[in-house]
Amino acid sequence: MMHYQDRILKELTQKDFEVDHLGEEKFDSPVPLTSYNKEQMDRRVLFNNFVQLNNKLPAKDILSFERPAPKSKIFFDSSKINVGIVTCGGLCPGLNDVIRSLCYSCLDTYNVKNVYGFRYGYQGLTNEFNHTAIRLDASTVDIIHEHGGTILGSSRGEQSIEDMVDTLVKFNISILFVIGGDGTHHGSARMVKEVTKRKLAISIIGVPKTIDNDIAFIFQTFGFNTAVEEARRAIDVAHVEAKGAKGGIGMVKLMGRHAGHIAANATLASGNSNICLIPEEPFTLDSLFSRIEKRLRNKDHLVLVVAEGAGQDLLVKKKGKEKFDKSGNLKLLDIGTFLKNEINSFLNKKGIEHTIKYIDPSYMIRSTPASAADSSFCLRLGSYATHAGMSGRTNCLIGHWNHHFTLVPLSLALGQDKRVDIQGALWQSVREITIRED
Amino acid sequence: MMHYQDRILKELTQKDFEVDHLGEEKFDSPVPLTSYNKEQMDRRVLFNNFVQLNNKLPAKDILSFERPAPKSKIFFDSSKINVGIVTCGGLCPGLNDVIRSLCYSCLDTYNVKNVYGFRYGYQGLTNEFNHTAIRLDASTVDIIHEHGGTILGSSRGEQSIEDMVDTLVKFNISILFVIGGDGTHHGSARMVKEVTKRKLAISIIGVPKTIDNDIAFIFQTFGFNTAVEEARRAIDVAHVEAKGAKGGIGMVKLMGRHAGHIAANATLASGNSNICLIPEEPFTLDSLFSRIEKRLRNKDHLVLVVAEGAGQDLLVKKKGKEKFDKSGNLKLLDIGTFLKNEINSFLNKKGIEHTIKYIDPSYMIRSTPASAADSSFCLRLGSYATHAGMSGRTNCLIGHWNHHFTLVPLSLALGQDKRVDIQGALWQSVREITIRED
Amino acid sequence: MMHYQDRILKELTQKDFEVDHLGEEKFDSPVPLTSYNKEQMDRRVLFNNFVQLNNKLPAKDILSFERPAPKSKIFFDSSKINVGIVTCGGLCPGLNDVIRSLCYSCLDTYNVKNVYGFRYGYQGLTNEFNHTAIRLDASTVDIIHEHGGTILGSSRGEQSIEDMVDTLVKFNISILFVIGGDGTHHGSARMVKEVTKRKLAISIIGVPKTIDNDIAFIFQTFGFNTAVEEARRAIDVAHVEAKGAKGGIGMVKLMGRHAGHIAANATLASGNSNICLIPEEPFTLDSLFSRIEKRLRNKDHLVLVVAEGAGQDLLVKKKGKEKFDKSGNLKLLDIGTFLKNEINSFLNKKGIEHTIKYIDPSYMIRSTPASAADSSFCLRLGSYATHAGMSGRTNCLIGHWNHHFTLVPLSLALGQDKRVDIQGALWQSVREITIRED
Amino acid sequence: MMHYQDRILKELTQKDFEVDHLGEEKFDSPVPLTSYNKEQMDRRVLFNNFVQLNNKLPAKDILSFERPAPKSKIFFDSSKINVGIVTCGGLCPGLNDVIRSLCYSCLDTYNVKNVYGFRYGYQGLTNEFNHTAIRLDASTVDIIHEHGGTILGSSRGEQSIEDMVDTLVKFNISILFVIGGDGTHHGSARMVKEVTKRKLAISIIGVPKTIDNDIAFIFQTFGFNTAVEEARRAIDVAHVEAKGAKGGIGMVKLMGRHAGHIAANATLASGNSNICLIPEEPFTLDSLFSRIEKRLRNKDHLVLVVAEGAGQDLLVKKKGKEKFDKSGNLKLLDIGTFLKNEINSFLNKKGIEHTIKYIDPSYMIRSTPASAADSSFCLRLGSYATHAGMSGRTNCLIGHWNHHFTLVPLSLALGQDKRVDIQGALWQSVREITIRED
Secondary structure: OHHHHHHHHHHHHHHOOEEEEEOOOOOOOOOOOOOHHHHHOOOOOEOOOOEEOOOOOOOEEEEEEEOOOOOOOOOOHHOOOOEEEEEEOOOOOHHHHHHHHHHHHHHHOOOEEEEEEEHHHHHOOOOOOOOOEEEOOOHOOOOHHOOOOOOOOOOOOOHHHHHHHHHHOOEEEEEEEEOOOHHHHHHHHHHHHHHHOOOOOOEEEEEEEOOOOOOOEEEOOOOHHHHHHHHHHHHHHHHHHHHHHOEEEEEEEEEEOOOOOHHHHHHHHHOOOOOEEEHHHHHHHHHHHHHHHHHEEEEEEEEEEEOOOHHHHHHHHOOOOEOOOOOOOOOOHHHHHHHHHHHHHHHHOOOOOOOEEEEEEEEHHHOOOOOHHHHHHHHHHHHHHHEEEEEEEEEEEEEEEOEEEEEEHHHHHHHEOOOOOOOOOHHHHEEEEEEEOO | OOOOOHHHHHHHHHHHHHHHEOOOEEEEEOOOOOOOOOOOOOOEEEEOOOEOOOOOOOOOOEEOOOOOOOOEEOOOOOOHHHEEEOOOOOOOHHHHHHHHHHHHHHHHHHHOOOEEEEOOHHHHHHHOOOOOOOEOHHHHHOOOOOOOOOOOOOOOOOOOOHHHHHHHOOOOOOEEEEEEOOHHHHHHHHHHHHHHHHHOOOOOEEEEOOOOOOOOOOOOOOOOOHHHHHHHHHHHHHHHHHHHHOOOEEEEOOOOOOOOOOHHHHHHHHOOOOOOOOOOOOOOHHHHHHHHHHHHHHHHHHHHHHEOOOOOHHHHHHHOEEEEEOOOOOOOOOHHHHHHHHHHHHHHHHHHOEEEEEOHHHHHHOOOOOOOOHHHHHHHHHHHHHHHHHOOOOOOEEOOOOOEEEEEEEEHHOOEEEOOOOOOOHHHHHHHHHOOOO | OOOHHHHHHOOOOOHHHOOOOOOOOOOOOOOOOOOOHHHHHHHHEEEOOEEEOOOOOOOOOOOOOOOOOOOOOOOOOOOHHHEEEOOOOOOOOOHHHHHHHHHHHHHHHHOOEEEEEEHHHHHHHHOOOOOOEEEEEEEOOHHHHOOOOOOOOOOOOOOOHHHHHHHHHHHHEEEEEEEEEEHHHHHHHHHHHHHHHHOOOOOOOOEEEEOOOEEEOEEEOHHHHHHHHHHHHHHHHHHHHHHHHEEEEEEEEOOOOOHHHHHHHHHHHOOOOOOEOOOOOOHHHHHHHHHHHHHHHHOEEEEEEOOOOOOOOHHHHHOOEEEEEOOEEEEOHHHHHHHHHHHHOOOHHOOOOEEEEEOHHHHHOOOOOOOOHHHHHHHHHHHHHHHHHOOOOOOOOEEEEEEEEEEHHHHHHHEEEOOOOOOOHHHHHHHHHHHHHO | OHHHHHHHHHHHHHHOOOOOOOOOOOOOOOOOOOOOOHHHOOOOEOOOEEOOOOOOOOOOOOEEOOOOOOOEOOOOOHHOEEEEEEEOOOOOHHHOOOOOOOOHHHHHHHOOOOOOOOEHHHHHHOOOOOOOOOOOOOHHHOOOOOOOOOOOOOOOOOOOHHHHHHHHHHHOOEEEEEOOOOOHHHHHHHHHHHHOOOOOEEEEEEEEEEOOOOOEEOOOOOOOOHHHHHHHHHHHHHHHHHHHOEEEEEEEEEEOOOOHHHHHHHHHHOOOOOEEEEOOOOOOOOHHHHHHHHHHHHHHHEEEEEOOOOOOHHHHHHHHEEEEEOOEEEEOOOOOHHHHHHHHHHHHHHHHOOOEEEEOOHHHHHHOOOOOHHHHHHHHHHHHHHHHHOOOOEEEEEEEEEEEEEEEEEEHHOOOOOOOOOHHHHHHHHHHHOOOOO
């Protein structure tokens, strides 16, 4: 299996890294750039981060991202425009931080006329649901970053692209900030097409949101740091429960539909987990059972972490067909309950005294306020998204790579998956600390 | 002012990035490397992360770091050796995590004979202080990562290099893990020289510890994530205090002797700070006073964050000479109390009603248990330090750069400073959110 | 329905409040009682806390509890005895605090010879399960109070009384401290009978543990303060989830088999819950549906708190017979899932857009380390239990009433239930804040 | 020294416990009292909680408090009146909870016309400072209970009684809720006199606020539970610091001007403190030094907790006269810095290696959001204060005694001090756990 970074270096070219823009930047920016190193900021961020042993860059091309820096000249006459914000998909720590940062950047830094918050995801960009948009100002968003969730509300699923663009026109929106995941940004890409077709000067800027951390070209999505913190709490609780009973098994199901980033990182963070199952590494029940039996015979208790997307093949085999939810996401079958029952049967059959405590902390994780690292990251995401929009960039996401914020074309980001590389260093670390416990 | 990354690209060569090793790797490693991509791990980590606008790499050379990956062949016959651990300098979140990870890696993964913990920093490596070394095992370190501080204790200051190497010989130490800051690693470098002089096969591996985050080539030191989290708590408290009184001023002094990383990041994380003073950006009292007056007249309350090393020139002017502590660190004069008094006098003179609440959360920050992100990072640092030592690498630190763990020669790391680049993107973000409040 | 305090005043006499003791206190106590007011401590704690309007005490008798104070003369020759500790039933915040306090009181204050920790509840007092008892000392328990759970492990269910007393004899135990709930203390009472029958000088002292807070004569059991803190976190998460979606319903199931204390107090603590269902107040699905519909039509979101024991009559009607677990506790049918499905069907039928997020935080609540208030309370419980045991008291619990620690005969405590008085002041407060939201 | 409860029983009579009211309750209350036990609520709360050994009540009289229950008939025509809220003195966890609860009770339960929040303490009740009162409604206070501090701001010190009553008249206030400490309620008492003199039908209801927990007749003031939680954090940090260095001394100064309740309870909660100094128990430097020396020689590290009011006699002797602040509170000399220096000198003189880390967490403690227990308590305080005001009660505080909320005449509460009884059970517990460490 080739790692996605290798695949990119092999298959893509610099052209794939170039961001769309709406036109000439001819207005003066109100951003004060005192003592700011313009030359430095004009540099691009290198995509590559490895070299071969012979110290040569491994690919035909050096690939790089444009940076979303503030500019002296911008595309929009900022004090005369309206902007819109919408949050889509599941909750994630930091949503309110991004909303607040966008508001402050637009209102205070760029003096835009109006910031509209559209309610309940893409539903709020249509007429169908009758959700009234909120006019946001400093007092509305003053302390929202200290609270979880999103003050705008959210929803899953697509809406009519035409209706949504109609709404942008109706509210006279020049920049729409879309905070959401994969499915959401597919919608954005379609809106961009419609906007282009109608020859509208509307920028659509995406802020990537996925608590699973599976969007490519953003090394770590906002909310992920917080999620791992809360996930660790749950693993530590499972550890306490496991030790509290003879043959105690603490089992924690964590987010991760297709990527086990939270499970892997929380396992490392806790240092108390003995088995970690993720979607990227298939397993058989028999191999799992034998690890469990061995551990219980040696140590009397066990902590098992499982990402929600792990072992779906086993479930499908047992339970039948796959289904999809409103966002077009595969509806996962519940691996937690399945494993709990299977392990229980196995240990009963073997006559091993045990008790399984199964913890599903998903809502506790996703609805918590952002950690400091995430708050800081969100504040900067909001600020760079604003700079990007004002400069007329569109059809792109705000990324983060090799320590720097970047601009990532939607087509580039949506074409790649970010998975835990089970041949890589992180998973080797997980393997070292869990295998030792067997 | 040239940024240190630019300076490095201009002044250094790949030779400066090459790590010392003790000799041929001829023993089989006990680490199971199933399904692990050896080829990928053999690659080196690129130092550069920018390209020029023309998409060319900016320097004469491509610079890169070796990775501290587990190897199939290693230098030491691991099950026959003793290793030692020592923690030096001030407390920092994550110390116990690193100790625990080193123990588990050495004992469980490499089956070493003995792990000795030397007590109270370099003091424990001499006879003079009579500190008894502790033999560490799984039960000693089982839950220490859930507690702040270091179970080994620490101290500042140098000890006799000869005495310390004598102790290594006495305990038959093959690898010494040194967890500490700048001053500490200068000591390590001197020990390496002595070890070489005596032709001993002892590896000395440094784990960089600085809550100030000012060691070069490790993008973010362990403990920093936790420190910013706790620092934000203090700023939020200052914000509550400021709003609780007419003319309320909440002032927080944060760590940062020469580098304002904590202050800058906590300011971004909190979103509630109005002025942020760091060592890298000199200021005059007059400019500070005028910002304070303006803010109090507009908004009635103000939050001021100051790094301990900020404004030292003002203090020296007022208070006289600089002094040094045991570790050779400059003894800073107290900028917090100084500013509190000066601001107080100024506002009294102006007849502006006010009340200043001054918070110094340093111990609360540095003694807290590690955040999940830091725990995970520390676990991996300990594991990679062990791999590095076992492979016979020496005279180096474990770094982290462009998303990957690296090996950094001590001479390279100690020759560079990591400061907040006041012409760079991070400080631009701080300026945007604080300036807007004036 | 008469409140249990009224019932007690009517039906019981002072004789029911008198505690058993083993015999004459003839040994000098090693406890230093400098400046301690012995006369004050000899007073008894009044049970009554109301008077009638005419300022007369309402009952035929004044009822009072003995206090578990340290004495100058004690029953056991403390430095020559062994004591045992056992923890039974479900986990509860503070278990380790009590264990630590008992150890320190016995070892440091009374210099007992050995403290044995029996493992996995009453199982550890029999031969059948082969659990080895742990000898506890200062280093074993030093930092356990900073961790949730119990280092001794626990189990549910009864064991042979004869076997258990045999074990006490085998380990030469003079005082057995039993930390557990209702069922556990029924077991203790039976052990006391067996001990008496065999004419052994063994004191059995109970420390009441019930996260549900439903043991009479201890105003608030240890762990309850912590449980309400964590339960509030879950309700606040439910609130965030509820506001995050159109027609959002956040539902939290909390502990409370027969008593809704956690649900009621967490509802008050959160201030964000709109409906609170507890076992003490029956409800019909129709009345619940109409509150939900009204609220969703007015406010678009709703938070519902339900104690696990609420609405069991509805479930039994639907699902059939009741069953019992190993501890003899009624096996509750899952009210959470039941309500989720019923509410879902109802709202679908009504065509009201909604989404239900169901949170069951039980393990997160019970496995958390003790809050400061609970830690302090546990420390004193452990200390008073030791004083009580040393003075030869037996067959009793350590209670807390009208601000003072008390001794409560097992027969008295086990004969009474503590429920939320739905005609009382606390429930009136809950009703005021939830009803206002309809 | 006689305990204040004994003194009260000896010196006061039931007359001292009777609360003033403004006149006949002739309006129907809008509070729904379904299934509420009116008879039970009409009972009074017994002050006594001890009986003598002979099971007789110890005093000539049985003393009791009226309960602040909701009534069917009330004094004010609630939907036609305005009410006011003011917060005075230092910050305390829970202030916003009380404000929110008062608002909701008045607006939602009693449908009052206007709730005014007067800003910055008693300053806001005068013209002199030009602070504009805020009209509070549901949206203003919706989420304030999740934040520390007071949205109204506060100040110390007295203002003209006439001016303040003029303001009440100007705003047509029928009930004024005063949240504050001792000094504040002395001000309230004077306002009541002026109101009476002018024959106004204005009720003044006090909500006792003192983080020191030193107001009599309220067993535990709001904010205290939170304060002990945060104070424990600081002690635990001091413990980590102490263990981190040879001869490490962690010293924590806690609130407690005249009463050591926080210090005593945080010492019990932490279980890690070795010396606890409070104002109620005088000490000499020599006795302190000898405890410190003994401990350091035995255990190498030490944690010392000191209440800010402890050892003031030593300071006055050394530093001279006492001074008073704006609230009439004695300005304490800084015992923390004093002890740090004295201990340092002593240990230097003795040649004992040591390092002192001094932590003053006061702002971190008082500005934190309320714990669940405090939030619940504050919600009920606000509700009962409203019921009390509506029933025409005045010149009183809302107390809490023997598990029940009470009404306490201002004259009764202000005439008594609540101190740690150093001959009592709590202090005996502190002594047991600290003395053992010597």
